[in-house]
Amino acid sequence: MSDKEPMWDSLPPGILTHAFLQLPIKSIITCTCVSKKWKSLIQNPSFISTHLHHSSSNSNNHLFLFRLCPNEGTMWDKREREVYTLYSDNNNNNEEEDFNEHTRFDSPFPAQSGSVILRVVGTCNGLVCLARDLLSYDNSYILWNPCVRKFTRTSRPIVSYSTHGGFEETTGFGFDSKTNDYKVVRVVRLLDREDEDGSSLKVEVYSLATDEWRMVTTGLPSRCVVRGREPLAFVNGALHWIAFRRTITNNLQSFVMVFHLGDEVIREIALPEFLNGFDGDQYWVRMSISVYRNSLxxxxxxxxxxxxxxxxxxxxYADESSWTKLVTLSDGQCSREYVPRALGFRRSGEVIIEMHDGALISLHFESQKLKVLGITGYGYIFDHSINGNGYTFFDSYVESLVLLDEPNRAVTY
Structure with a gap:
């Protein structure tokens, strides 16, 4: 060791890596200011990948990200910033309040006129994909890592109102392990085309690695209706969402459309048989897909x-005969004005449900026991068409350093 070399810089990279992995993310970020050597090691894509694997495999690290309602009376103020909170799931059924607040994130994105709040498309490996598309054809997307206080905006999509006219779309977000790349997928149905050759359906994929969108042109289903902006599920390397196909009798056949991020091929999974054969009015019966363990x-x-x-x-997974109904909530829990909305599952298998007033509850299927979590979402907003878009968001989350190695592209706030 030279006389001028600090002692901490003389430590072998392997020891430094092991030490950094034991630290919380805020401390790791602080370590980048200690020396150039530490900064270079922490911002190296190899360390970021190692840290992600370590964080994902930590059995004691069960976190969920909630996008919740701002203070009452200010949620439509364009200066109001949304509330994103990480909760740790202790999963102790002997405790009344087993969700503990882990971290609260300051959103760098204030609401703007014309598009009141951003829609959360999904999360993956610490990145949160946001879309400004709820009340407009803006269709701009942001990839945000709140843990490292960085975000990047995607380039403009290929399909827009100015290029293709009116459309309906659904958007998904996930990680392609084959190419080590994060992808945003848009499935768009053009409203001025009703044909049978699939040309009314457009699929485009954004790559974070290249910051480019490109069209998928093969294997597109015909006579297909995408389900709009209902939540999607990313599991087993593929995005899943509800779609419909009109039959020759003008009924709607529902199915799960599957888009694998590796081979970029669309496949289908059938839904329970009783959901098929509805007439056109039943299109407004809302269905959404969620991750359940390693399946749907x-x-x-x-x-x-x-x-x-x-x-x-x-x-x-992918075994259509294994669909099983777990529960039906009706009568006291439901009304014509509002049907409770399921958000997703805890690691115990309990389901999180949002009630009319925004209160979040946890339902245990076997005991039918309801537990009030002490967390409040947006609840009933204006009408069902808006509420169905899912202002309240809930999903599993893993803390990561993704985007830390993008000093030129990612914005620091």
Whole structure:
């Protein structure tokens, strides 16, 4: 060791890496200011990947990200910033309050006129994908890592109102382990085309590595209706969402559309048989897909003559015969004005449900026991068409250093 070399810089990279992995993310970020050597090691893509694997495999690190309602009376103020909170799931059924606040994030994105709040598309490896598309055709996207206080905006998509006219879309976000790349996928149905050759459906994929969008042109289904902005599920390397296909009798056949981020091929998974054969009016029965362990769950909201919430799970992934109904909420829990909305699952398998007033509860399927979590979401907003878009967001989350190695592209706030 030279006389001028600090003692901490003389430590071998392997020892430094092991030491950094034991630290919380805020402390790791602080360590980048100690020396150039430490900064170079921490911002190296190899260390960021190692840290992500370590954080993901930590059995004691069970976190969930909530996007919750700002202070009452200010949620529509364009200066109001949204509330994003990480909770740790202690999963102790003997405690009334087993969700503990872990971290609260300051959002760098204030609401703006014309698009009141951003929509959370999804999270993956610490990145949160946000879209400004709820009340406009803006269709701009942000990839945000709140742990390192960095975000990047995607380039403009190919399909827009100015280029293709009116459209309906659904957007998904996930990680392609084959190319080590994060991807945003837009499935767009052009409203001025109703044909049978699939040309009304457009699929485009954004790559974070290249900051470019490109079209997927092969294997697109025909006569297909995407489900809009309902939540999607990213599991087993693929995005899943609800779609419909019109039959020759003008009924709607529902199915799960699957887009694998590795081979970028669209596949289909059938839904329980009773959901098929509805007439056109039943299009407004809301269904969404969620991750259930390493498989899928179906949330089926019916708010007509018999309002209820049905929750199904696919016990074996891609095995259509394994769809099993877990529970139906009706009567006291549901009304024509509002059907409770399922948000996702805890690691115990309990489901998180948002009630009319925004209160979040946890339902244990076997005991049918409801537990009030002491957390409040947006609840009922204006009407079902807006509420169905999912202002309240809930998903599992892993703290990561992703975007830390993008000093030129990512914005620091």
């Amino acid at each position: 769950a179906l949330f089926h909201q019916q708010d007509f003559s018999s309002p209820c919430l049905n929750i199904w799970v696919m016990k074996e």
